[in-house]
Amino acid sequence: MVLSLMNKDKFLHVVKVSMESSPYFQLVSSSDAYRAVPPGASAPVRIRFTPSKNRDYCHELVCLTARERIVVPIRAIGARAVLNFPAQLDFSKCPVKVSTQQTLLVRNVGARAARYQLRTQSPFSVVPATGALGAGDTVQVTVAFHPLASGAHCGSLAVCCSSGEERIHTKLQGEAVDVIVGLSTNSMEFDRTFTTMSSHRTLFIENKSNITAHFQWKAFAAEKEENEEKRRQCLLRPPKEVPQENFPEEKETEKVKGFCGDHSALLSSMDQEKMAKVKLMNQGAIDAPFTCLPSATNLGLLFKFAPEEGIIAAGGSQAVQISFRATVLGSFEEELQFSVAGSPRPAILTIKGSVTAPSLHFDLAELDFGDISFGFPYTQRCRLTSSSAVPLTFQLRMSDDGTQPAVDSVDQIRRDSDPAWSKGIHLHVEPREFTINPSGGTILPQGHQDIEVTLCSNTVMEFYRRLLVDLEGIGKGVAALIITARYQPLPGLPQALPCPGCAGCSCQGEVLLNALMLCQLDTRTAVLGQQPVVKSTFAPSPARSWALF
Known part of the structure; x- marks a missing residue:
């Protein structure tokens, strides 16, 4: 294969091309x-x-110039395993809460053995979920559809092979329908019955479908309706002042059922901790020891309680502080449970809320320094504004900036003994040409921060950089501002300024100073004694130039 080295610069570049010794990859030259x-x-x-x-290979090619090092990765991908899963699997109509299965015969039609992993989502499942399959071998895979509610359902079967990046998706779909199961009557009337006597009536459950129906008697058709009714009754039940001695020990637990929790809603920002308080009330006639039950869901693990346990006196209440640290954006709803000693059912607290991402923006689309001179600092200003509801701790950095401090012409002319006046300025690493003030801090909710960006160019080039914003605990580069500047050479001056006198003599700075005053630059003069003196040095590298006035 052929790799092309393209020079997009305005100068000639010498490139050294090298590659470590390999029995599989060689440079033709x-x-x-x-x-x-x-x-x-x-x-x-x-x-x-x-x-x-027949396997995978990797190597790398290294290209060196006077200014940069480029590493080109080389990859050769060998044969891959190919599993022939169908593009679509349709379960058609299936009864609600009944498992329907389809068996697939999967073959590895590739030239390499495969270790695979199968993933799907509820109400679909797959067995076996993992396995190994040699080239040309087959395996049986069972996909099940177990809907819990009527209606159309769809999903996908993802297949990932460890030998490559190939992912096969099989579309899964099915329709869940209610079976024809009903009662022989919709109402029932009992005869008049004496106190302490019983009266009986009979009805039939009729199953007109071709599957076995498992049934259970409940007061509500759905579990969600039952839970809502329990919470409503709990909030409406008034406290009863009943003497404790009137209740035998086995009946005391019934009074603890008055233990309830208020509903609460939380609004939180991504990875920021949010606090809220709820009140737990004991509407029974005896003390109620309570304990927060740990949640088994991923969302429930993000909630913390203080206190996690305690005792609430009869007719009293306990304030519980809830902290929540979000990790996923979007709306949420979670049911948290509190166990009460002696109560057969826990008290349920429903928490709803929404998690939003932090929002930052600059007041400018681009910060343009315009034409700049070599070695002279220029300052521009911008504003960073937060529209988030929580404080944000930020850090600012400049993309592709160096590490060695840049040389300022004003500082340089104050140091007459600096060897750079005679030997030139030599930068061992890339200069740090941008200064940001402040470089970090905290922005209050709906607040802003004014920022100064100073550019002191030590490189002959057109600048195109980005001012990046990192947020503590959230992410890097969440906002960016484009920085541009154009290097302006010294018009009307020669590339080198020879000294008209002999070694050790002082230059006649008046001629050069007059020429400098014709330039539209920020020229500076250093006064030695009573005479203005113009000094200049030049770096030997063709990629840089330097002049101090």
Whole structure:
């Protein structure tokens, strides 16, 4: 295969192309070879691949220039396992709360053994969920449909093979219908009965379907309706002042059923802790020891209670503080339970709320410094605004900025003994040309922060950077502001400024100073004694230039 090295710069670049020794990958030309690539041109690099067996291979190619190091990953993918799952599986009409199964014969038609994993969602399930299948082998997979409510249901069967990135999706669909099961009568009237005597009537449950129906007598048709009625009765039940000695021990537990919790709603931001309070009331006639039951759901684990247990006196109440730290965006509803000693059923607290993502934005779409001079600091301002309902701790950073402090012309002219005046300025690493003030802090809800960005260019280039915002505990780069600037060379001045005198003499700065005043630049003068002096140095690298005035 052929890789093209493209020079998108305005200068000639010399590129060293190398590759570690490998029996499978070789450069057609000699390794560690140098290539000169003119501006706008490209140079081909040919790589030969010689596999020894049917498997995956990886290697890398390294390209070095005077300014950067580029690593090109090389990949060769061998044969893959291919499992022939159907594109769609239709269960048609199935009874509610009855499991319907379909068996698939799956074959590995690929050239390599596969270790696979199958995943689906309720009301669908699959057995076996994992396994290994050799090339050309077959296996039976059973997909079940067990709906709990009537209506159309759909899902997917995802197949992931460990030998590659291939994921096969089988569309699953089915319709759940209620079976024809009913009572022989919709109402029943009993004869007049004496006190302490019994009266009986008979009715029939009729199953007109072709499946076995399991039944249970309940006061409500759905569990959700039953729970709502229990909470309503609990809130409406008035406290009763009944002497404790009138109740035998086995009857005392019945009075604890008056233990209830208020409904509560929470509004939280992503990964921010939210606090709320609810009141637990004992509407019975005896003390009620309570305990918060741990939740088995992923959402329930995000709630913490204080206190987690205690005793509420008869007719009294207990305030419970609930803390919630969200990890997933969107609306939620969770039922939390409190166990009461002696009560057969726990008290249920329903919590509803919504989790929103933090919102930050800059007041500008782009921060443009315009034309800038080499070594002179320029400052622009912007504002970072938060529309979130919680405080946000932020940190600002500049993309692709260096680490060595940039050289400021104003600081340089104050140091006459600096060897840079005679030997030039040599930067060992990339300069840090941007300064952000402040670089971090906390923005209050619906607040803002004014920010100063200072650019002191030590590089001859056009700048296109991004000011990135990282939020503590939330993520990196959640907001960005584009920074642009254009390097302005010194118009009317030669590329080098030779000294008209001999070694050790002082330059006649008046001529150069007059030329500088013609430039539309921020020129500076350093006064030695009573005479203005202009000094200049030049870095030997063709990629940089430097002038101090």
